[in-house]
């Protein structure tokens with residue numbers, strides 16, 4: 001692996017831009033509608049990226065991972081092909097399932113299920129000796145014939161449950177609708193580094209839990225993420241989103257905004273609460289935040305703050321991840337929260353508890369069930385107080401379960417604030433200023 005300190009220097013080679021609208025001298029940003037598809041059944045398994053083959057995190061259990069994911073549409077190639085990608089702040093790589101066929105019976109075999117690399121005139125695999133190839137985890141043995149013209153850069157990206165995307169780390173043109181001064185402009189961004197995945201396996205990235213998506217848009221802090229690559233061009237690696245509550249009807253629209261876009265009506269910077277983003281040199285992908293105290297119905301729980309923090313070996317910590325559905329909290333913090341919830345819930349527990357949940361209440365016939373209020377006091381005095389529907393989810397008619405699970409303890413045991421917990425808030429990830437902003441008032445109803 002390349003020394004991490006060299007990475008920023010390599011980036012200018014990765015990206016070329018056709019449009020004058022996406023340049024650092026103009027304040028421009030990218031606005032993509034966020035789509036959501038709930039999974040057929042919410043599963044409690046976490047999904048954390050295992051950053052590189054050298055990471056010491058063991059592969060976690062292959063338990064099926066429930067989606068409940070958020071997606072964006074990206075148009076890749078020349079002519080553009082429409083792809084649906086999972087929005088994931090917990091990984092860096094942008095990748096799409098690739099197929100080497102083009103034309104003929106090809107479209108019948110894989111209608112919109114993969115990126116057809118041979119149908120695109122702008123598709124370029126990186127050479128294995130190119131500097132950008134050092135930015136991705138490579139499969140063993142990763143020999144590179146420096147003089148051979150067609151030695152493509154192979155990559156192998158592994159997620160924490162053993163799911164895998166492997167293929168050629170390539171460059172391609174993206175068609176984007178960018179917004180500048182509220183005018184939509186079609187732009188073509190050349191040279192987006194992405195993984196063309198020919199071997200894709202595992203529960204996180206295939207099957208029903210992937211919900212028909214063709215790949216992942218990694219928005220992590222590393223240099224190859226979509227936000228980092230665009231940030232080099234538009235002068236800001238900031239991005240923000242609102243994850244709307246998809247159980248609302250009609251489902252509201254929200255956007256992933258990359259760059260320094262305008263905030264929604266009511267979310268001025270004064271209404272955002274900020275907490276510093278913490279860095280873990282061993283796992284530079286993740287957005288870590290610091291939790292100081294946890295409250296249930298205003299009662300401060302006796303949890304040592306070290307439960308939530310990174311230790312000197314880079315284990316633990318608390319990350320904010322749009323690609324994980326439920327929330328996972330480290331022990332013994334989780335047990336304390338569960339006990340406090342149980343003590344205060346004041347509703348009968350459900351007779352049959354679905355597997356994977358520790359506390360389910362029966363709200364049959366209760367018009368406005370009062371559920372305990374959970375809040376997290378973060379470093380920087382920011383207090384995150386999600387509404388109860390962000391952590392008591394309806395799993396069956398009249399049954400609501402605590403959508404929080406104990407974090408896996410082996411090999412790290414990071415706490416993860418998942419996407420259900422994030423719903424209804426505006427989240428602003430500002431890597432340049434190393435801070436995370438959030439606001440309950442940031443999601444316009446439109």
Ligand SMILES: *[C@@H]1O[C@H](CO)[C@@H](O)[C@H](O)[C@H]1NC(C)=O
Nearest residue numbers: 144145146147148149150151
């Ligand atoms: C590298 O590629 C060149 C050109 O194709 C070839 O002549 C040479 O034998 C290759 N070297 C190795 C070690 O495979």
Ligand SMILES: *[C@@H]1O[C@H](CO)[C@@H](O)[C@H](O)[C@H]1NC(C)=O
Nearest residue numbers: 074075080175176177184186
């Ligand atoms: C851009 O926006 C127009 C109209 O809103 C839409 O028809 C078109 O498909 C969009 N293109 C891309 C690449 O998203």
Ligand SMILES: *[C@@H]1O[C@H](CO)[C@@H](O)[C@H](O)[C@H]1NC(C)=O
Nearest residue numbers: 349350351352362364365399
């Ligand atoms: C919930 O309570 C109702 C009665 O109030 C009962 O009929 C029903 O079986 C209970 N459901 C569960 C899952 O416990």
Ligand SMILES: *[C@@H]1O[C@H](CO)[C@@H](O)[C@H](O)[C@H]1NC(C)=O
Nearest residue numbers: 264265266441443444445446
């Ligand atoms: C903005 O705030 C006003 C007053 O508090 C409220 O009436 C309005 O609904 C809010 N708009 C949005 C989009 O949240």
